[in-house]
Amino acid sequence: MKNPKERMDVMLSRLRKQGFRVTPQRLAILEILSVSEGHPNAEQIYEQVIKDFPTTSLATIYKTINVLKSLGEVLEIGFADMGARYDGAKPYPHPHVICTKCGRIVDPEHIITDDLSLRISEATGYKITRHQLDFYGICPDCQNEE
Ligand SMILES: [Zn+2]
Numbered sequence: 803m804k805n806p807k808e809r810m811d812v813m814l815s816r817l818r819k820q821g822f823r824v825t826p827q828r829l830a831i832l833e834i835l836s837v838s839e840g841h842p843n844a845e846q847i848y849e850q851v852i853k854d855f856p857t858t859s860l861a862t863i864y865k866t867i868n869v870l871k872s873l874g875e876v877l878e879i880g881f882a883d884m885g886a887r888y889d890g891a892k893p894y895p896h897p898h899v900i901c902t903k904c905g906r907i908v909d910p911e912h913i914i915t916d917d918l919s920l921r922i923s924e925a926t927g928y929k930i931t932r933h934q935l936d937f938y939g940i941c942p943d944c945q946n947e948e
């Protein structure tokens with residue numbers, strides 16, 4: 803798995819190739835997405851970005867996310883009850899573990915390997931284009947509060 807700095811560089815160069823102007827605000831969005839701590843939604847990214855760039859609009863967040871999504875550089879995870887969440891650290895389909903109390907989403911690193919799609923493709927002959935594998939539970943922070 804790539805580190806956040808490398809992910810950010812990849813996203814940056816792809817955006818620049820598309821002629822997308824990378825402003826300091828958009829750079830801040832990339833920085834948050836490249837870490838994808840907790841798999842934020844657009845509003846959570848917005849709240850972080852306006853701390854440093856108070857004039858940023860939510861539309862800018864959505865626009866940047868949508869361009870990255872169309873380039874395959876951000877994974878959108880959709881939930882009926884919590885809307886869309888984003889992962890720019892790992893833009894390809896992978897399993898997620900979701901806290902049903904606070905909505906925090908993490909990647910189950912090392913337990914289910916990242917090459918799951920590849921292995922299923924090899925085993926079945928299917929070309930896997932997407933998959934969704936979600937585990938629901940209570941995160942350690944929420945357990946401590948109980
Ligand atoms: Zn929680």
Ligand SMILES: [Zn+2]
Nearest residue numbers: 889892908909
């Ligand atoms: Zn993820």
